[in-house]
Amino acid sequence: VLNSRIKAGDEMSDVTTELPAARRGRSEALIRSRILQAIFERRLPPGEKLTEDRLAELFGVSRTVVRQALARLAQDGIVEQQLNRGAFVAAPSRADARHVLEARAVVEPEVAHAVACRCGGAALERLRRHITTENEARAAGDRATLVRLTGEFHVTLAEAAGNPVFVRLLTELQALSSLSILLYARGEHAACPPQEHDDIVRAIERGEPEEAARLMREHIDHVAAEMDLSEPQERPVGLAQALGIKPRARRMPLR
Ligand SMILES: [Zn+2]
Numbered sequence: 001v002l003n004s005r006i007k008a009g010d011e012m013s014d015v016t017t018e019l020p021a022a023r024r025g026r027s028e029a030l031i032r033s034r035i036l037q038a039i040f041e042r043r044l045p046p047g048e049k050l051t052e053d054r055l056a057e058l059f060g061v062s063r064t065v066v067r068q069a070l071a072r073l074a075q076d077g078i079v080e081q082q083l084n085r086g087a088f089v090a091a092p093s094r095a096d097a098r099h100v101l102e103a104r105a106v107v108e109p110e111v112a113h114a115v116a117c118r119c120g121g122a123a124l125e126r127l128r129r130h131i132t133t134e135n136e137a138r139a140a141g142d143r144a145t146l147v148r149l150t151g152e153f154h155v156t157l158a159e160a161a162g163n164p165v166f167v168r169l170l171t172e173l174q175a176l177s178s179l180s181i182l183l184y185a186r187g188e189h190a191a192c193p194p195q196e197h198d199d200i201v202r203a204i205e206r207g208e209p210e211e212a213a214r215l216m217r218e219h220i221d222h223v224a225a226e227m228d229l230s231e232p233q234e235r236p237v238g239l240a241q242a243l244g245i246k247p248r249a250r251r252m253p254l255r
Pocket of ligand 1 (some may be wrong): 150151153154192193197219
């Protein structure tokens with residue numbers, strides 16, 4: 001799944017004269033962002049194995065650098081590391097998915113509120129451009145790009161709020177949301193209903209923090225409604241219950 005689109009060499013050719021530590025840090029960041037992007041675009045599904053050797057080869061870096069990138073993603077809950085088995089893209093449970101949405105429902109209205117209070121012209125322009133790109137991808141039926149862009153909208157909003165903690169939090173929550181949607185979406189929908197991002201940005205443009213927060217709260221509710229997060233019913237106990245036969249109703253054997 002990690003395909004030839006990775007051009008680590010191109011992007012790192014200008015850093016050959018830098019100190020090794022800085023280079024390593026940049027390679028690590030590149031690996032992390034490529035994996036996150038592949039998750040946003042749903043090209044790396046939950047449970048997919050992330051082989052250290054293969055990643056080292058693809059990015060042209062040492063296994064140590066790959067290991068550090070994976071360890072950082074594991075800290076954020078995006079990668080699961082299993083003893084003697086290696087690293088895998090996380091497969092959040094329904095409970096995990098509910099927790100992610102609960103956190104988003106608390107944090108994101110505050111982000112929207114903050115942006116409506118402090119966002120300047122340049123950040124607004126960037127949000128507008130983002131909405132335009134989303135609309136173009138939707139019109140073109142380019143689902144992979146649309147899914148990535150709708151996820152990135154939420155991170156872009158956090159960036160507009162000018163708070164790096166929000167950005168880190170939203171990047172992590174968004175990656176976990178993408179994985180949850182892959183596992184538990186009811187239909188074939190992209191996670192974010194059309195038009196709602198546009199409505200939020202319009203409220204921000206009008207300088208209405210309360211309205212922006214309200215619209216975001218509704219938006220997260222709609223995202224949650226697109227997923228089936230109720231726990232599956234408990235498995236039947238015993239053969240009789242599984243077959244729907246009352247255990248006490250013993251029957252005479254047929255002759
Ligand atoms: Zn959205």
